[in-house]
Amino acid sequence: MLSDAILPPRRAATAQALAAQLQRQIDHARCRLSACRPPPVSTGCPALDALFPGGGIRAGVLVEWIGEEAGSGAGTLALAVGQVVAGPDRPRVLIDPQHELFPLGLAAWGVDLAKTVFVRPGNAQEALWACETALRWAGVGLVWARLGRVGPLPLRRLQLAAEQSGGVGFLVRPACVLGEPSWAEVRLRVRPRLAAGGMLKWRVEVVCGRGAGRLREAEVQLAPASSLLDEGDGATTPTGLRVVPGLADPAATS
Amino acid sequence: MRVRYASASARRRGIRPGLPLAEAQALVHPQDALEVQPLEPETERKALGALALGWAAYSDQLGLEEEPCPECVGLDLAGTAIHWGGEQKLAEQLQAAARRQGWEVRVAVADTWGQAWAAAHFLADARQPLIVPSPSLVALSALPVEGLRLPALDLCKLQRVGIATLQQLLMLDRSALASRLSMAARMRWEQFLGQRPERLVPCQSAERPRRAMHWETPLPAEGVLPAVERLLEELLAPLRTRRLGTRRVVLHFFLEPRQTREVSVRLCQQSADPRAIAGLVRLHLERLAWPAGVVGIEVEACEVAALPWVMREWDQTPPRPDQQGLDELWNQLASRLGTSAVCWARLVPDPVPERAVRWMAVVEASPETEPTNWARYPLALWPHDRPTGLFAWPRRIEVVPGPGGVPRAVCWRGQRWDVVRHRGPERIEAEGWTGKAVCRDYYHVQTAEGRWLWLFCRPQDGRWFWHGELL
Numbered sequence: 018m019l020s021d022a023i024l025p026p027r028r029a030a031t032a033q034a035l036a037a038q039l040q041r042q043i044d045h046a047r048c049r050l051s052a053c054r055p056p057p058v059s060t061g062c063p064a065l066d067a068l069f070p071g072g073g074i075r076a077g078v079l080v081e082w083i084g085e086e087a088g089s090g091a092g093t094l095a096l097a098v099g100q101v102v103a104g105p106d107r108p109r110v111l112i113d114p115q116h117e118l119f120p121l122g123l124a125a126w127g128v129d130l131a132k133t134v135f136v137r138p139g140n141a142q143e144a145l146w147a148c149e150t151a152l153r154w155a156g157v158g159l160v161w162a163r164l165g166r167v168g169p170l171p172l173r174r175l176q177l178a179a180e181q182s183g184g185v186g187f188l189v190r191p192a193c194v195l196g197e198p199s200w201a202e203v204r205l206r207v208r209p210r211l212a213a214g215g216m217l218k219w220r221v222e223v224v225c226g227r228g229a230g231r232l233r234e235a236e237v238q239l240a241p242a243s244s245l246l247d248e249g250d251g252a253t254t255p256t257g258l259r260v261v262p263g264l265a266d267p268a269a270t271s
Numbered sequence: 272m273r274v275r276y277a278s279a280s281a282r283r284r285g286i287r288p289g290l291p292l293a294e295a296q297a298l299v300h301p302q303d304a305l306e307v308q309p310l311e312p313e314t315e316r317k318a319l320g321a322l323a324l325g326w327a328a329y330s331d332q333l334g335l336e337e338e339p340c341p342e343c344v345g346l347d348l349a350g351t352a353i354h355w356g357g358e359q360k361l362a363e364q365l366q367a368a369a370r371r372q373g374w375e376v377r378v379a380v381a382d383t384w385g386q387a388w389a390a391a392h393f394l395a396d397a398r399q400p401l402i403v404p405s406p407s408l409v410a411l412s413a414l415p416v417e418g419l420r421l422p423a424l425d426l427c428k429l430q431r432v433g434i435a436t437l438q439q440l441l442m443l444d445r446s447a448l449a450s451r452l453s454m455a456a457r458m459r460w461e462q463f464l465g466q467r468p469e470r471l472v473p474c475q476s477a478e479r480p481r482r483a484m485h486w487e488t489p490l491p492a493e494g495v496l497p498a499v500e501r502l503l504e505e506l507l508a509p510l511r512t513r514r515l516g517t518r519r520v521v522l523h524f525f526l527e528p529r530q531t532r533e534v535s536v537r538l539c540q541q542s543a544d545p546r547a548i549a550g551l552v553r554l555h556l557e558r559l560a561w562p563a564g565v566v567g568i569e570v571e572a573c574e575v576a577a578l579p580w581v582m583r584e585w586d587q588t589p590p591r592p593d594q595q596g597l598d599e600l601w602n603q604l605a606s607r608l609g610t611s612a613v614c615w616a617r618l619v620p621d622p623v624p625e626r627a628v629r630w631m632a633v634v635e636a637s638p639e640t641e642p643t644n645w646a647r648y649p650l651a652l653w654p655h656d657r658p659t660g661l662f663a664w665p666r667r668i669e670v671v672p673g674p675g676g677v678p679r680a681v682c683w684r685g686q687r688w689d690v691v692r693h694r695g696p697e698r699i700e701a702e703g704w705t706g707k708a709v710c711r712d713y714y715h716v717q718t719a720e721g722r723w724l725w726l727f728c729r730p731q732d733g734r735w736f737w738h739g740e741l742l
Contacts (some may be wrong), residue, residue, distance in 0.1 A: 088722030093659045094742035108597060119588045119661035119739060120616035126659060130616050134633055137603055137612045147604055154600045163742075189742070209721030211691060217723070217741070 055183075061101045064235035068221060069203055070228030074102050076183040077178050078202035083224065085192050090259065091207035092189040093126060094219055097239055099159040099187050100127050107158025110151040112136045114144040115163060126239075132158075146173050152178035152186050160186045169198045176200040195224060202227055212238055275310050279375065279397075312340045319344060320576070326365060327577070328512065334577060334614060336473025338387070343391065345384050345471045362400030379403065384471075385463035386411055389418030389437075408464070412438040419463050420654030422735065427458040461556060473541055473576040481571040482506045488562020489527055499552050502570045503545035516541030517572035520548055525567035537610050537634045539598035539667060541578050547599060551606040558607075601633045610634050623701050623709050624661055624738065656694070656715060658725040658739035665736035668726070678716055678726060683737065688718040696728070713738070 018129060057073030059066050066072050074080065084091030096111075103109050111118060116137050124130055136151070138144045141164070148162045152175055160179075179186045188201065195206070203226040212218035222234040272292040284303070286295045292307065301303045302384035318337065323333050323344040332347040336448060346365075355361035362378045369376040375654075378400035379390035386403065393414050395401040403410050411418070414437050416429050428451065434440055440448070449457050461467035482505045485500060499522065510516060518541050524532040534555045536548060604613045614630040621627050666683070673679035677695075681688045701707055711727040718724065725739035 030557070044329065077500070086720070086722060088718070088724050088740035090723060090741040096659070116663060117660040117742065119624070119628070119655070119657060119659055121618055121624070121658035122659040122661070124618060125655045125657055130618070133616070134601065135614050135616055136608065137614070139612070140606050143608055147608060150607075152601055154597065156597050157600070209723070211717065211719075211721055218721075 058102050060098045062098075062237055064232070064236050065098065065221065067229050067231035067247045068205065068223050068233075068235055070226060072231070074098075074185060075202065076185060077180040079172075079179055079186040079188060079200060080161060081188045081190055081199055081201040081204040083192055083195060083204060083206045085206075086207050089207060089209050090217055090219060092161075093217075094207055094221075094237070094239065095189055096123065096128060096161060096189045097126060099161055099185075100129070102185055103158030107132070107156065109133045109159040109161065110136060110147075110157055112138065112144050112147050112151070112160065112162035114138050114141055141165055141167075145175075148186065148188075149175055149178050152184050153182050155182040155184065157182075157184050160184060161189070162186070163189045166194055166197070167190060169200070172198075202239055203230070210236065216240060278590065281305070310340075316341060322369060322372065322376075323474040324577070325368060325372065328367060329361060334473050335509055337470050337472050341472065343388060344474070345387070345469075348380060358402050359400070362402060366400050377401075381411070382406060382408070383463065383465035384469045385420070385465070386457070389414050389463070393418050408419055412436070412441060416440060419456075420459045421456045422453060425452050428452070436648035456622070473578065479571055479577055480506060480510065480575070481569060483567065483569035485525070485567040487566075489566050490555075491564075492561060493567055493570070495524070496549065496556060498568055499570065500545060500549040502568060503552075504550055506570050506572055507543045507545050507548075510572065511543040514578050515575055516533045516543040516578045518542075518576065518695070519572075520552075520573040521571045521573060522552060523569040523571075524565050525569075526561070527563040527566055530563060532561075534559070536606060537602075539572075539601050539634050541576050543578065547602075551602055554603060554606040585594075605632070605634045622699050623706070624657065624699070625663075626706060658715075658723065658741050661725075661739040662737070665727070665738045668735050668737045670728070670735040676728070678714055678735070681716065681718070681724065681726065681735075681737070687725075688720065688722070691719050692717040699727075 055076050057066075057069065057071040057075045059073045060069075069075075080095075082091045082095040099109060109128075113135060114137070118135060120128075120130055120133075120135070123133070136144075136147045138147050144162060144164060145167060148160060148164070149171075151157055151160045175186060175188075178184075186188060192206075204224040206222045206224050208220045208222070210218040210220055216238045217240075218236060220234060220236050220239040223230060223232075274286060274290045274292060274295050277286045277295075280303070281295075281299070284298045284300070286298055296305065296307075306419050319335055319341060323335060325360050326333060326344070326346060330346040330348055331353050334345055335341040336343040348361060352358045352361045355364060355576060358380045362380055366376060366378045375395055375397045377391045377395040379395045379402075380400070381385045381387040381390050381403040382405055386408065389411055390401055390403050394403075394411075396686045397732045415435060416426065416437060416439075418437065419440075420523060421429075429435075429440070434443075446461075452460075458467060462469050480594060484502055490498060503520070506520075507517070518538050518540075520536045522534040522536070524534070526532065534552065536551045536555065538548070538551075542548060601613055610632045611630070615633060617629045617631055619627055619629050669682040670678045671680035671682070677693055678690050680690060693716045696712035697714075698710075698712055700710045710730055713725065713727045713728060716724050716726060723741035724737060726737055728735050
C-alpha cells in the first residue's frame, strides 16, 4: 500500500495517478470479463440468489458452504441448490471422503442418481485431487465435495480449474475453516433453524465474497422430500404439501 | 428344463424351442444319439462375438444385441452393400461365411434393427437370406407382436385384448397404447419404428495380444513411462486398423532381483488410444514404489472388442453431454483412486438402510449396470424421510428418554443435545433369511441447535444408536 505520509509530494502524486490508472485498467478488465461470461444461473430461490454477486451462481466459480456442526444440513442445502445449477442433463460428481452420503436419502431430496457419480476417495489428499480433476472437465455440471482444512494454494488450484472449464464447484466445509483465506466466489455460513411443520430451515449468511450481493444474509427453507426451495421469511406458511418430483414424471406414474 | 435351441435334425423329429426336455427325449429314436447341452450364456456370448468379428470385413459397425443372453448379431450395411454387389449378394456372402464355420444362421436386411430382428426371427430361413423391401414396415405388418421384443407382461396384455399382429397394433391410437403398455414396451415399439436409438454391444475377441521389451541394464525411473508408451503404441496399432480396442490393459514390470509388479488399467469402454491409456498408467505409476530397477516390461490387452458406436441412422438425437469424453474422466479417477471408488448408486428395495444401496463401479459398466437400463421404480414407492448421510457403522449413544420412551436428550462423547422435536418410531425389521436379522425403532430428531439426527433403538436390549444425519 502506498502511503502519502512517507512519500514526497511529487512522488505521492505520481503514485496516486498510477493507482488510479491501475484501478481503471482493473475495472476495464472486469467489465470485459463480465461481458464475455455467461449470465448467472438462478438457484430457484430469490432470497438465495440475492446473496450472490450478479443475482445467481456464475459458471466457473467455487462456492463454499460452511456447516456449523454435524447434522447442520449445509451439504444437503448445497446439493438441493446444485441440482438446479447443474441443469437437467449434465452429470454431477459428489466427492465424499467420509463415505457417508446415503443415495436413498439423496434420491428423496430430488437428486437424480442416474446422473450422479459418487467418488469415494480414501483420504483428504485424494479427495482434493479428485475435486481438481473433476473441476477441470467441462462436461461436468456440478462438483460437490466435502473438504476439511485445505491450504490456500490447493484452493487456488481448484478455483483456477473451475474457471478454466466453466464448471461449478460446491465445497462443503466445517466451521473451523472460517478464519482461513478463501478463493471461493462466495463463502456462505449455513446455520440450521427451528421451523414448524417439518420444514427444514436455514439462516444463510455471506461470510466473504468477491463482489457484493443484494443481501448479506437470508433465511431459506426446504420442503421435506422435495427439492423445492423457498424463502423462509416467516410470511410463508408451510402447507404440508409435499412435492415429489417423480410424480410429475408421467413415465413414473405408469 | 426346456429346450432353448434345436439342431436341424432335432427339428425334423419335432423338437422345438420351448418344449420340455422330457418330451423332447421321448420324441427321438434310440439310434439318434441325442446330445443335450446345458445353456451357457457366457460361452454363447463369446462364440457369437467370434462369429460377429468374422464378419468385420463386411461392415465396420457391428455388435451383439443388448440382451443378457444375446442371440443376434447386428451389422450396419448402410453404404457398404454397394461394394459387395448389393444387399442380396452381401447377405448371401454373410450366410455362406457363417455356414463355412459350421453355423446355421438366418439373415435378414431391413430398414431398422428392430425390423431386421423381427424378420430374422419370423420370416427368414437358414437357406436363403431375406431382404425386406423398403419401407419394410408394410411388409412386416402381418408378423406377430412377439416380433417387437416386448416384455412378457405386455405380450400377455395384448393377447388378452386379442391383438396378435403388428397390423392390429398399428391401427390403435398411439397415445392410448402408450398409457397401457410399460416403458420398456414403448421403447421397443419406438426402436422398431426407428424413432429411438438402438445400442449394440461390441463383440469381444478371445485374443489377448501382448508386447514385451527387456533390457540388460535397469531402466531409470523416468524411462519407464516412455517405454510403456512405446509398447502400447506397438500393441494397439494393429488393433486400431481392425477397429478393435481394449477395455483392460495389464502391465507386468520385471525388476532386477526376480521381482515383478503388476498394474491393471480398467477402462469404461474400449479404447485403442495409446496416449490416453499411457496417461492412466502414469496415475498408477505415481503410487508405485520401485524397490529395484526395471529390466523388462510386458503389456497385454485383455477384453479386446470392437470400438463402441451407436447406430447413426437410428439415433437422431444429439449425443448427451455426459457421453462426450466423460469416460476419460471416470477412467482417470478410477485409475488413481481405485475402480470401486468411482461408482453409481443403485437403489435396492430392502428396508434395512445399509442394504438399500448397491454401489456399481463406473468403469465396470455393462448393459446391466448402466443407469439408463435400471428398472425404474416410481420415486413414490421409496421412503421419503431418509437422511442424506448414513454412517458406515451406527454410533453407540446415550439417550435420556421422555414419556413413552421417546428421546428427550442425546449424549455423545461428553456433549448433550436437547431434543426439541421428534418423529417416530418407525419400525424397520428384517428376518434372518434376507441377511442379518434386524429389528430397530428409528426416530428423526431435531436438537435445540437445529441439527437433524437419525437415531434408532434396539427393542431387544434398549440400546440407542446414532445412524445418520442431514449432512
